[in-house]
Amino acid sequence: NAGVTQTPKFRILKIGQSMTLQCAQDMNHNYMYWYRQDPGMGLKLIYYSVGAGITDKGEVPNGYNVSRSTTEDFPLRLELAAPSQTSVYFCASNAPGGELFFGEGSRLTVL
Amino acid sequence: KNQVEQSPQSLIILEGKNCTLQCNYTVSPFSNLRWYKQDTGRGPVSLTIMTFSENTKSNGRYTATLDADTKQSSLHITASQLSDSASYICVVSGGTSYDKVIFGPGTSLSVIP
Numbered sequence: 235n236a237g238v239t240q241t242p243k244f245r246i247l248k249i250g251q252s253m254t255l256q257c258a259q260d261m262n263h264n265y266m267y268w269y270r271q272d273p274g275m276g277l278k279l280i281y282y283s284v285g286a287g288i289t290d291k292g293e294v295p296n297g298y299n300v301s302r303s304t305t306e307d308f309p310l311r312l313e314l315a316a317p318s319q320t321s322v323y324f325c326a327s328n329a330p331g332g333e334l335f336f337g338e339g340s341r342l343t344v345l
Numbered sequence: 346k347n348q349v350e351q352s353p354q355s356l357i358i359l360e361g362k363n364c365t366l367q368c369n370y371t372v373s374p375f376s377n378l379r380w381y382k383q384d385t386g387r388g389p390v391s392l393t394i395m396t397f398s399e400n401t402k403s404n405g406r407y408t409a410t411l412d413a414d415t416k417q418s419s420l421h422i423t424a425s426q427l428s429d430s431a432s433y434i435c436v437v438s439g440g441t442s443y444d445k446v447i448f449g450p451g452t453s454l455s456v457i458p
Contacts, residue, residue, distance in 0.1 A: 238388070269448075276349065276434070276448035277389075324388055333379075336388030 236260050240325050240337035247315040247344045255310040255340050257325030263335075265328050266308040267292070268300065270321040271339075277324065283308055315344045347372040349437050349449035357455045362425055366452045368418040368435030376438040376445075380409050380420045383432040383451065392420070392433075425456045 241256045259266065264285045269277040279292030283302040297319055299311040308327075312319060325337040349370045358364050370378070377396045381389035393402040393409040395418070401410045406423045422429055432451040439445035 274354075274450055276450045278448075279446070326388075333391045333394070334389075336390070338388050339386070 238325055238327055238335050238337040240323075240340050242340060243338065244341050245343070247312075247342065249315060249317065249344060251315050252311070252313050253315070253342075254312075255323055255325075255342075257308045257310065257337060258306050259308075259325075259327040259335070260306065261327060261329075261335065262305060263327035263329055264305065266302070267326045267334075268298070268308070268310045269324045269326065270294065271324060272321050280310065280323075312342075317344050320344045347437075347439060347447050349435055349447045351433075351435050351449040351452050353452060354450075355453040355455070357457060358425055360425060360427055360456050360458050364422050364425060364454065366420045366422075366433050366435075366454070368420070368437075368449055370416050370418070370435070370437045370447070370449075372416075372437040372439045372447050374439055375413065375416075378409075378411055378418050379436040379438070380407070380418075381434040381436060383434055385431070389434055422454075427456050427458065430454060430456045 238259045267282045268280040271277045278294045281300040283289045286305050289300050320343050323340045326334045328334045352367045379394045380392045383389040392407050393404050395402050395411045397413050408421045411418045432453050434451045435449040437447050
């Protein structure tokens with residue numbers, strides 16, 4: 235049982251470049267989330283989804299986009315990378331009201 | 346404003362010693378409080394969850410307490426081990442949906458031989 239899988243684990247981008255962080259879960263969870271974690275700060279919610287075809291903004295959505303075409307996959311898109319997006323990104327999933335399961339994280343640096 | 350504060354920011358203890366981490370929150374309404382352990386370079390892993398009516402919850406050497414009146418929680422670690430070195434995150438939920446979840450900044454614990 236793989237749980238929540240994120241790729242890539244590390245990535246360096248130049249300002250203005252675009253990329254997609256991939257997230258997949260094999261637990262058949264409807265709820266999925268993207269968080270970012272800056273040094274010394276708590277995790278902040280970027281976007282979340284309550285099921286295939288349904289997404290909504292979290293606390294810090296600017297500069298990001300998401301899609302949810304299947305229950306398993308929830309990719310996060312950065313269109314025009316900025317230095318402020320340098321962070322560690324975590325994808326998570328859970329059954330309604332249940333425990334959050336996190337991926338291993340994707341460390342992104344924008345130079 | 347909904348906030349979760351944790352103290353201390355960092356802590357160093359000797360292997361075998363006990364320690365207590367603190368969490369204060371202003372999240373309202375309150376649904377539940379969780380403690381997560383995050384190893385360096387890994388995603389957070391749940392340790393305990395407590396609802397409004399629960400005062401204490403244990404998971405092995407980890408014991409969490411909750412005072413919903415004062416909006417305070419603590420995580421007590423007994424007989425620390427080197428593998429306890431990690432960041433411990435207090436997470437407070439204001440509802441059943443996870444867009445109402447507030448993460449604390451974490452306490453970095455280092456256990457040394």
